[in-house]
Amino acid sequence: MHGSDTMSQALLQTYIDSETQAILDKCTTCGKCVEACPMLPYGNLQGADPERVVSGILDILRGGQGHDEARRWAQVCTASGSCIPACPEGINPRKMLNFAKHTLKSRDRLQQPAGDTYFKRMAQSIRLLAGTQMMPEQFRRLTGLSTDQKPRADVIFYLGCNVLRTPHIVFNVMDILEAMEVDYEVLGGVNNCCGIVHFRTQGDLEGGDRIENHTLRRFAEFHPQTVLTWCPSCQLHLGETTAGVAELPYAMEHVTQFLADRLDILKARFVKAVPKRVALHEHNGIAGVNDNVRKLLTAIPGLELVDIDQLPELGYTCGGGSLGLVQLAQQDVHEHLLESAKAAGVDMIALVYHGCHRVLCDAQGRYPFEVKNFTSVLAEALGLEPHEDLFQRYKLHQDVSKIIADAEPFIRANGMDPKGVAAALTDPALWV
Ligand code: SF4
Ligand code: SF4
Numbered sequence: 393m394h395g396s397d398t399m400s401q402a403l404l405q406t407y408i409d410s411e412t413q414a415i416l417d418k419c420t421t422c423g424k425c426v427e428a429c430p431m432l433p434y435g436n437l438q439g440a441d442p443e444r445v446v447s448g449i450l451d452i453l454r455g456g457q458g459h460d461e462a463r464r465w466a467q468v469c470t471a472s473g474s475c476i477p478a479c480p481e482g483i484n485p486r487k488m489l490n491f492a493k494h495t496l497k498s499r500d501r502l503q504q505p506a507g508d509t510y511f512k513r514m515a516q517s518i519r520l521l522a523g524t525q526m527m528p529e530q531f532r533r534l535t536g537l538s539t540d541q542k543p544r545a546d547v548i549f550y551l552g553c554n555v556l557r558t559p560h561i562v563f564n565v566m567d568i569l570e571a572m573e574v575d576y577e578v579l580g581g582v583n584n585c586c587g588i589v590h591f592r593t594q595g596d597l598e599g600g601d602r603i604e605n606h607t608l609r610r611f612a613e614f615h616p617q618t619v620l621t622w623c624p625s626c627q628l629h630l631g632e633t634t635a636g637v638a639e640l641p642y643a644m645e646h647v648t649q650f651l652a653d654r655l656d657i658l659k660a661r662f663v664k665a666v667p668k669r670v671a672l673h674e675h676n677g678i679a680g681v682n683d684n685v686r687k688l689l690t691a692i693p694g695l696e697l698v699d700i701d702q703l704p705e706l707g708y709t710c711g712g713g714s715l716g717l718v719q720l721a722q723q724d725v726h727e728h729l730l731e732s733a734k735a736a737g738v739d740m741i742a743l744v745y746h747g748c749h750r751v752l753c754d755a756q757g758r759y760p761f762e763v764k765n766f767t768s769v770l771a772e773a774l775g776l777e778p779h780e781d782l783f784q785r786y787k788l789h790q791d792v793s794k795i796i797a798d799a800e801p802f803i804r805a806n807g808m809d810p811k812g813v814a815a816a817l818t819d820p821a822l823w824v
Contacts, residue, residue: 404601407637408491412453415488418481421446425485426465428478430705434721435468437461452492466492470707470714470721471628473677490592490633497595511589511599514553515582520816521557523806524799525782531806534562535581536610542577548616549647550607551580552623553589554711555746560779564767565622565647567776572657577614580622584610588629588713604634612641620647624678624745625713648684648744651770655691663775665694668739670769672697673729673748677708685744685766692773700732711747716824722751730755742766751824753784792817 423442432438437445440461448462466489475485522531532538534556549569555562562578569576584607591600611619619642621627627646651658670689674682682704690697703725707715715722729752733741740762743749749765756763768778786795792814796803803810816822 404604404634404637405597407634408494408597411487411636412491415483415491416450416453418483419446419450419488420481421450422480424478424480425475425483425488428475429465429469430472430474431468431470431718431721432465434718435464437465437468449488449492452495453488458492462492463496465489466496468718468721469493470718471677472705472707472714474705484632487633493592494595494597497593498597499595501595510593511582511585514589516816517819517822518553518556518582520813521783521822522559523808524786524795524802524813524817526559526802527805530559530563531556531581534559534578536579536584542614544616545575545577545614546617547574547576547650548611548614548619548642549576549578550584550611550619550621550626551578552621552626553580553582553585555622556581558746558749558765558781558783560781560783561746561749561765561767562622563779564765564771564776567771567779568651568658568767568774571661571774571776572654576620579607579610586623586626586629587634588625591629591633592713604630608638608640616642618642618650619644620650621645622647622746624675624681624709624747625711627678628708628713646678646681646684648681648688652680652684652687655687658688658770658774659691661775662691662693662773664773666692666769666773667694669696669698669737670740670742671700671729671733671736671738672766673741673743673752674702674704675708675710675714675745675748676704677714681744685742688770689742689766692769695769695773698736698738700729700736700738702729702732709745709747710751711745714747716747716751726752726755730759733761734759740764740769742769749781750783753781754787756784757788786817787823 421443423446426442426445445461445465448458452458452462469489471486473486479485549565551562566578585603586607587600587604590596590603631644672685686697689695706721706725710722715725738761743752743765753763771778789795795817796810796814803813
């Protein structure tokens with residue numbers, strides 16, 4: 393480990409220790425955060441005593457074992473954020489639960505063999521899906537390895553890792569930023585991860601800190617004024633869980649905020665009507681995103697935004713860091729959404745996050761409406777050619793030989809072995 397890494401790890405540990413101590417000092421175990429949590433039924437916790445549940449979490453944070461109910465609460469926490477306004481002491485209970493999850497995982501980690509980590513499997517999946525949907529020079533551009541990369545940029549469009557599985561979303565946003573004449577550069581991929589997988593999923597403070605620091609240093613090299621996050625997990629990790637470890641020399645905001653704040657620039661460039669009745673798939677949890685995307689879609693000529701009954705409070709995304717952790721809750725959210733959209737007779741469900749896109753895009757084959765990312769709709773209104781959603785096309789094929797035939801130019805250009813790719817594509821985990 394380098395000296396600077398050792399120092400930053402000490403900073404992160406000190407920060408977590410002091411934040412944890414502040415929670416322990418302030419929490420009165422009133423239990424209001426538990427009462428506000430929509431995930432209790434998924435952990436069989438409806439009848440649990442809220443004060444006892446919180447006391448167990450505090451015990452875990454103090455170094456104890458907690459108890460079964462507290463551990464179950466931490467397990468089913470989808471980081472929805474519904475508990476945040478409930479705390480009368482100004483504690484962020486979602487952050488408290490994230491620290492408890494990290495603590496529990498760091499203990500599990502001591503029992504597990506090193507090497508086969510969630511992060512490693514995730515990286516392999518991303519490389520495989522990116523390799524079947526983009527050319528090598530595109531991959532290098534998105535991951536900060538292109539020799540054409542700008543040395544400086546006003547704005548960094550930060551991808552995180554997993555959106556590379558659905559690259560059409562990234563290319564759409566890049567086209568939109570270019571149409572707006574934003575001076576930007578793009579950065580993403582597993583080498584530029586935010587660190588949440590190591591920290592929260594693997595309980596690996598050292599690994600999480602090393603990766604996060606590397607990525608923050610990469611941002612700073614561009615001397616940006618603003619870093620735009622895409623991934624809600626990156627936003628949560630950098631903007632909440634570890635925010636405050638270091639003072640950043642740039643602002644950080646979600647890309648939808650940046651676009652919604654510049655609606656006039658976009659409106660002046662809308663050249664095409666999109667005469668469709670559209671329902672937006674919403675998640676609470678990342679402040680402002682629903683309103684931002686509603687604002688953008690409502691401004692598109694001809695588009696009618698249709699309100700439907702859905703369950704936005706159960707998680708901040710359908711992806712693996714949130715609803716993907718609790719399959720029953722994810723199913724409830726999807727059934728509710730799809731049946732409501734069908735009953736409302738919409739032409740399209742518009743999705744925001746890539747984690748939702750992966751699990752919901754093939755509903756287009758089963759329901760009488762299209763399923764698209766909102767960036768495709770925005771690009772269309774701007775007269776840009778929306779990038780084809782190859783992930784959706786492949787998923788709808790449900791036939792590996794058809795996928796290999798479609799992906800052949802990418803597989804060849806990326807020097808991948810078609811037989812190995814075909815075998816790997818049969819893994820159902822790749823498609824959710
Ligand atoms: S963040 Fe959401 S799921 Fe987690 S404890 Fe709070 S309310 Fe419950
Ligand atoms: S609402 Fe706040 S003070 Fe009450 S138990 Fe939860 S974290 Fe503690």
